[in-house]
Amino acid sequence: xxxxxxxxxxxxxxxxxxxxxxxxxxxxxxxxxxxxxxxxxxxxxxxxxxxxxxxxxxxxxxxxxxxxxxxxxxxxxxxxxxxxxxxxxxxxxxxxxxxxxxxxxxxxxxxx
Amino acid sequence: xxxxxxxxxxxxxxxxxxxxxxxxxxxxxxxxxxxxxxxxxxxxxxxxxxxxxxxxxxxxxxxxxxxxxxxxxxxxxxxxxxxxxxxxxxxxxxxxxxxxxxxxxxxxxxxxxxx
Numbered sequence: 001x002x003x004x005x006x007x008x009x010x011x012x013x014x015x016x017x018x019x020x021x022x023x024x025x026x027x028x029x030x031x032x033x034x035x036x037x038x039x040x041x042x043x044x045x046x047x048x049x050x051x052x053x054x055x056x057x058x059x060x061x062x063x064x065x066x067x068x069x070x071x072x073x074x075x076x077x078x079x080x081x082x083x084x085x086x087x088x089x090x091x092x093x094x095x096x097x098x099x100x101x102x103x104x105x106x107x108x109x110x111x112x
Numbered sequence: 113x114x115x116x117x118x119x120x121x122x123x124x125x126x127x128x129x130x131x132x133x134x135x136x137x138x139x140x141x142x143x144x145x146x147x148x149x150x151x152x153x154x155x156x157x158x159x160x161x162x163x164x165x166x167x168x169x170x171x172x173x174x175x176x177x178x179x180x181x182x183x184x185x186x187x188x189x190x191x192x193x194x195x196x197x198x199x200x201x202x203x204x205x206x207x208x209x210x211x212x213x214x215x216x217x218x219x220x221x222x223x224x225x226x227x
Contacts, residue, residue, distance in 0.1 A: 004155070098144065098207035
C-alpha cells in the first residue's frame with residue numbers, strides 16, 4: 001500500500017530533550033516536506049527536500065533540523081525542544097515539487 | 113500575512129444538499145490550487161485540484177471553481193453525505209520559476225453534514 005508513515009504518533013517530552021520524528025514514504029517520491037498545524041493557522045511548512053541531499057527552509061524552520069540521506073526517509077529533528085513547538089506535525093511527499101502531496105497520519109508533540 | 117484565507121471556520125448542511133466551501137487568495141503568482149479533507153487523528157487527504165488555466169474541475173460529487181479575477185475558489189459537494197463531515201483545507205502553490213513545491217494552506221473549514 002502506498003503510504004507515508006510517521007513515528008511516533010504521540011510524544012510528550014520536556015524542554016531541551018532532543019528528539020527525532022521519523023518519516024518514510026514507499027512511493028519513490030522525490031519531494032518531501034514537513035508541516036506543523038496549529039489552531040487558526042492551517043498548516044505551515046517547516047522544511048522541504050527536492051531530492052536526496054537537497055533540503056531547504058520553509059516558513060517556520062527555527063528550532064528544527066532535517067536530513068535526507070535516502071530518498072524514502074526524511075526525519076525531523078528537534079535539538080532542544082521548547083513549549084512553543086507543541087503542535088501537530090505532518091510529513092508529506094509528492095512525485096515532484098508542485099504536485100499533490102500525500103500526507104502521513106501526523107505526530108502530536110507536547111513539550112512541557 | 114495570510115496568503116490563503118478560508119473565512120468561514122464552520123459550515124453545517126443537511127444531507128443531500130449542496131455544500132459550498134470558499135477560499136480566497138492574495139498572491140497572483142499562485143497557479144495551482146488544491147483541496148484537502150482531514151478527519152480527526154488522520155493526515156490530510158487530497159481531494160481535487162485545479163490549474164490556473166482552467167476555471168472548473170469535476171471529480172464525481174466534487175467540483176472546484178476558480179475565479180482568477182476575484183482570486184477566489186470554491187469547492188462544491190453535491191449531494192452532501194454524512195461521511196463528508198471533516199475539516200477542509202484549500203491550498204495554493206506557485207509552480208513557476210523557483211518552484212519550491214510549497215503548499216500555502218488556508219485555516220480550514222469544518223463541515224458538518226446532518227443526516
